[in-house]
Amino acid sequence: MQTPMGVILAGGQATRMGGGDKGLLRLGDTTLLSRVVARLSPQVGDMALNANGDPARFSDYGLPVLPDSIDGFPGPLAGVLAGLDWAAEQGAETIVTVAADTPFFPTDLVTHLCKMADGMAHPLVLAATPRGTEKTKSMSRSGLIRHPTFGLWPVALRDDLRAALGDGISKVVIWTEKHGGREAVFPTDAGDPFFNVNTPEDLATAEAMI
Incomplete structure (x- = not known):
């Protein structure tokens, strides 16, 4: 497999942080997004x-900044x-996707996904952690916690994904399970390598972590 391209997902509305771009928040001496870029760039x-x-x-x-091609913030x-x-x-x-608000994701993320x-x-592979980590995002049948913004995705299925979004499917795992993800x-x-900053309290926790 050729080396995947990297895509940082920063298209959310950050409602629990009062709106704006979470990735541009300061964390230590730089921004959340800068930390994510530095962590992802050697891997992709x-x-x-x-x-x-x-x-x-x-x-x-x-x-390059890529806007959603589907209106209405579908996720x-x-x-x-x-x-x-x-x-x-x-x-x-x-491609491999990561979230712009998750500064401590694994340095071997791409290697392990591939x-x-x-x-x-x-x-088509999603990152997961054993049950028991602090922030439960998406529980699989095997009891793992899936982190659906961290995944390996095939370009060959992009038109299938476009059709699924057009049909109203927005939940990541519904689509990945359909394709044997x-x-x-x-x-x-x-600790949870996929700890993400959703609230001001989370940002304070991340400050303590660094």
């Missing part, structure tokens, strides 16, 4: 940022689709 080929609104606010990062799958369309234009086969995709005709499990011995 080219990178892009999925965000809506005026792209000029991200000009300092030097990344992270719209950002995945924007990333897949961009990657298709670059001739790429896959390893779990071995043998799949269409590599797998889970790559990451350890939580040192």
Whole structure:
């Protein structure tokens, strides 16, 4: 498998932070987004940022800014689709997505996702952690907690995803399970590697973590 492209998902509305761009919040001596860029860049080929609104606010990062192609903020799958369309234009086969508000995700994220995709005709793998981590996002049948904004996605299924979004499907795992998606499990011995900043209290916790 060729090295995936990287897409940072920052298209949410950040309602629990009072709106605005969570990725531009300061964390230590830099921004959340800068920490995510630095963590992802060694793991992927080219990178892009999925965000809506005026792209000029991200000009300092030097990344292509990809707006959702589906109106109404339908969720992270719209950002995945924007990333897949961009990657298709670059001739790429896959993308790996990460969230712009999750600064401590694994440094071996891409390696582990790709390893779990071995043998799949269409590599489709979500990150997961064992049950018991603090923030339950999406529980799988096997009792794992899935982190649906962290995944490996095949460009070959972008039109299928577009059709699914057009039919009103917005929940990530509904679509991934339809295509036999797998889970790559990451350890939580040192804490939840997918801890994300949703509230001012979370930001204070992240400050303590660094």
